[in-house]
Amino acid sequence: MMDNARECAWLRFALGEKRGQGYAKDALRSFLNFLFTEGTHRVEAEVYEFNTVSLGLLESLGFKKEGLKRKAHFDGARYVDV
Numbered sequence: 001m002m003d004n005a006r007e008c009a010w011l012r013f014a015l016g017e018k019r020g021q022g023y024a025k026d027a028l029r030s031f032l033n034f035l036f037t038e039g040t041h042r043v044e045a046e047v048y049e050f051n052t053v054s055l056g057l058l059e060s061l062g063f064k065k066e067g068l069k070r071k072a073h074f075d076g077a078r079y080v081d082v
Contacts, residue, residue, distance in 0.1 A: 007039070007040060007041040007042065008040070008041060008042045008043075008044065009035055009040055009042070009043045009044070010043075010044050010045070010046075011028075011043055011044065011045040012045070012046070013028065013054075019053065020053070024057055025057055025060065025061070028057070028061055029061060032061065043063075045058055045063060046069070046082050047082065048073055048075070048080055048081075048082055049080050049081040049082070050075075050080060068081055068082075069081060069082040
């Protein structure tokens with residue numbers, strides 16, 4: 001999703017059973033390159049606190065943790081941070 005001026009993008013992704021095979025890193029690297037080449041100023045992502053794989057992936061692509069939404073997602077049993 002992007003804002004109307006196409007300067008800020010919000011990122012969400014999921015791979016399910018293909019997780020851990022490098023597809024997300026390659027695809028996201030290419031997509032981010034495209035966005036910044038097209039003039040996007042900022043890309044944001046939200047990740048559940050328990051999703052350490054995605055947190056590591058985003059860090060490896062240059063994302064920095066800027067904030068925490070406390071208890072913002074109910075996983076069916078408990079509220080977790082995002």
